[in-house]
Amino acid sequence: MPRRRNQDDKYQPINWHDIFQRIDSDGDGFILKSELKQFLLQTPVSKVPLSDDMVDSMLYHVDYNNDGYINLQEFYGLVNVPVDAGTQSVVRRALVAAAFSVAPRSQVSHGDRHYIAEYSCCPPPLLIPILCAAEVGVFVYYGLNLGNIGPYTPVPWQSPLIYNPKRRMEAWRFISYMFLHAGYVHLLSNVMVALFVGIPLEMVHRWWRLLILYVAGVIAGSLAASMFDPHSYLVGASGGCYALIAAHLANVIINWAEMPFNWVRLLVLGTLMATDVSVFAYMNITGTTTKVSYVAHLAGFIAGLLLGTVTLRNLQEHRWEIVLKWILLAVFLILIIAAITIQIAFPDLVDLYPPMPEKTFEELKASNMSSDI
Structure with missing residues (x-):
């Protein structure tokens, strides 16, 4: 369900799978890391914005296979990244803002990832x-x-x-x-x-x-x-x-x-x-x-x-x-x-x-x- 902020600045429970699907606009199961980074940096969700180094560090630690894309499992890691409560709150607000606004990745980059992912050497081309x-x-x-x-x-x-x-x-x-x-x-x-x-x-x-x-x-x-x-x-x-x-x-x-x-x-x-x-x-x-x-x-x-x-x-x-x-x-x-x-x-x-x-x-x-x- 959509996350909403109540009067004492607390957040109701969030369906993070739904948030991930909203950001992943073409439904291929991946979010481009560089565009997610830009959205986290540019979304005005707090008086104290996230720094470039801070976002880089968080995304680096959750992109386990270092392929430049965030899948659902890595997304859950980002939501629960081990940082202080204030920073985590800003990250979560930015993710919700991303879900309810512009998708942070173009159709073309999704398509490239989708096609390139199909290349396989198992079985080898014989x-x-x-x-x-x-x-x-x-x-x-x-x-x-x-x-x-x-x-x-x-x-x-x-x-x-x-x-x-x-x-x-x-x-x-x-x-x-x-x-x-x-x-x-x-x-x-x-x-x-x-x-x-x-x-x-x-x-x-x-x-x-x-x-x-x-x-x-x-x-x-x-x-x-x-x-x-x-x-x-x-x-x-x-x-x-x-x-x-x-x-x-x-x-x-x-x-x-x-x-x-x-x-x-x-x-x-x-x-x-x-x-x-x-x-x-x-x-x-x-x-x-x-x-x-x-x-x-x-x-x-x-x-x-x-x-x-x-x-x-x-x-x-x-x-x-x-x-x-x-x-x-x-x-x-x-x-x-x-x-x-x-x-x-x-x-x-x-x-x-x-x-x-x-x-x-x-x-x-x-x-x-x-x-x-």
């Missing part, structure tokens, strides 16, 4: 390192067997993992091509992006969500590349990497208020994607030939953006976000189903090879290969 290790292992295997490891070699043309447009009935190739790379430059670029982008996401959103996004980006990349570049072979994990990059954008969107440096993240992601789209547009306008499958990049990014809003954890879900999530999921499923239908039933629409296994390796050697670097 999915992305395992995927990267598998890609490196496959590259080394083919490099040793073909006897040619270079910046743009080897290209394992006969591998059962490569996406072969003439072997579209072997459906695993739409995923397995991600383990192959055209040289160590291609491999390192994908591994570095996956580690840099994927591990922070995995620490907050857990491995199985990242696996869904990564595989969805890989599948979307191969489906799109097969339709827009129907006679080319495909290697590389860039569809999955771009899905992770887009997942960061989806993460910023659905956790905007909780995301530290949200505008910076949005600017970086927007610049990265605008650069890739601009290069792709320039290549098409000028007719420049390239081995890089920008279509796979774009498809992976779109898949990550659409599916990221559905699979990633939304720390504070609003009604409009729930509606948006189902709309984007429907759009993703429609695009995937349409692409698969074209692959199987209407290959002539995009000039695909018939979905039959090829007979000779000579036909494969005469064709081009795309690398979704």
Whole structure:
């Protein structure tokens, strides 16, 4: 119940849990220590104000884990801090004044604490390192067997993992091509992006969500590349990497208020994607030939953006976000189903090879290969 002062300057019993909840305006269970300090110093509740050193000392002794935030247990310690009765009375009055006026901490700082608290190394992020290790292992295997490891070699043309447009009935190739790379430059670029982008996401959103996004980006990349570049072979994990990059954008969107440096993240992601789209547009306008499958990049990014809003954890879900999530999921499923239908039933629409296994390796050697670097 609210605390009130009676005529002989005494206080009625106070519900300190209620006071804490009033100060903790967004209900995440933490009060920013520095802002609570400012409120205690600035609130005119006594003729003898608290000194800066006195407040620092009290907050230092109750912030047991020294994380800069006061939780409920530490708040109770502040209420009962061992000081003289006069000082304790001033502290308590200031806390009540804080509860019934302005919250001493902004929504942004609450959000930062809420999101950062979700980072966890228990269990450790293993999915992305395992995927990267598998890609490196496959590259080394083919490099040793073909006897040619270079910046743009080897290209394992006969591998059962490569996406072969003439072997579209072997459906695993739409995923397995991600383990192959055209040289160590291609491999390192994908591994570095996956580690840099994927591990922070995995620490907050857990491995199985990242696996869904990564595989969805890989599948979307191969489906799109097969339709827009129907006679080319495909290697590389860039569809999955771009899905992770887009997942960061989806993460910023659905956790905007909780995301530290949200505008910076949005600017970086927007610049990265605008650069890739601009290069792709320039290549098409000028007719420049390239081995890089920008279509796979774009498809992976779109898949990550659409599916990221559905699979990633939304720390504070609003009604409009729930509606948006189902709309984007429907759009993703429609695009995937349409692409698969074209692959199987209407290959002539995009000039695909018939979905039959090829007979000779000579036909494969005469064709081009795309690398979704």
